[in-house]
Amino acid sequence: MANTPHLALADVTTSGDGTNTTKYRFAADEGNSVESVLLPSLEAASVSTQVGCRMGCRFCGVGESPRVLRNLHAHEIVAQVLAMQTSANTGIESSPPSIRNLFYFGMGEPLANFDNVLGSMEQFHRMGIERFAVASCGLVPMFPQLAKIPLAIRLFVSLHAPNNRLRSELMPINRQYPIEALLEGILEYRRSSFLGQPVYVNYVMLRGINDSPDAMMELGRLLEDYRTDVIVLLKLFNRIDTLPLRGTSRRQIRRCVRVLESCGVCCHYTESYGRDINAGGGQLTPGSPFTAGEEGKRGQ
DSSP states (O other): OOOOOOEEEEEEEEOSSSSOOEEEEEEETTSOEEEEEEEGGGTEEEOOOEEEESSOOTTOTTTTSOEEEEEOOHHHHHHHHHHHHHOTTSSSOSSOOOOOEEEEOSSSOGGGGHHHHHHHHHHHHHTTOOEEEEEESOOGGGHHHHHTSOSEEEEEEEOOOSSHHHHHHHOGGGGTSOHHHHHHHHHHHHHHSSSOOOEEEEEEEBTTTTOSHHHHHHHHHHTGGGTTTEEEEEEEOOOOTTSOOOBOOHHHHHHHHHHHHHTTOOEEEEOOSOGGGTOSTTTOOOOOOOOTTTTTTTTO
16 A cells, blocks of 8 residues: 655744744655745745646746646645644744634645645635635636635636736746636636635736836736726735846836726735745745755754
8 A cells, every 4th residue: 555645844944024924844755845834924824735836937936847746635735734833943932823814825736736725625624714815827727616615715816917928928828728718717706706706816027027017008908897806916026046037126016006006907016925035926946855954954
């Protein structure tokens, strides 16, 4: 009988940005690693669903080498949160952290591992976690399946471009499910989901690529018929040393928010916690885990 795959806690690192955001690295059986993040200020945990990711998004540390080594099992997804609750190395306090919100924002495409994500949600719900958020690069055929789940789930969808040409350059998934299909999928999800709330549209701001006033006007026109169905989140790019991309300045992002608002689009500017420890969106990586001699150094 094959051994049951499991994750072993290898390292804990706490941010110095004042939020006590803490990154957990787990060694997987096959010699790679998985990372997840505790966000105490949001009473939330952000978990990974795959070892690696095959989506290949240009602005993501995991997507730099687009491959899935394997899906995580439901018990492995849950184990990430159990480690947060039981580890003495959180750097916050000795009592277990309060986790009321569960984000599937870590490594991997959650909707490409749907059955295990659903299984983990059911376990988390039995643990008393009632609010969930799922981030997808736009695996449109799975939206109806997610909408059927009778739990409080917010859907976050990656857009990152105002047209198909640029989105295909940034996100290979667009060649299979272009923007038109994505927006129709969002509309159907909003109509049929348990909460019926607007869908959050992630748009990471990349300097000189997708952040011009003209790009914002084009985005405003694109979303004209979906203004009650989406909330746009203009996101500060989290720098990844191995990528040649640079982020838009905060000042320019705020200007872009105003442009979209002038088009009648609900829009907010957001940035990640834990950027200094590479715990922000797009910064998690499936690199090799720490060796036994290194284990726990950062958490001590």
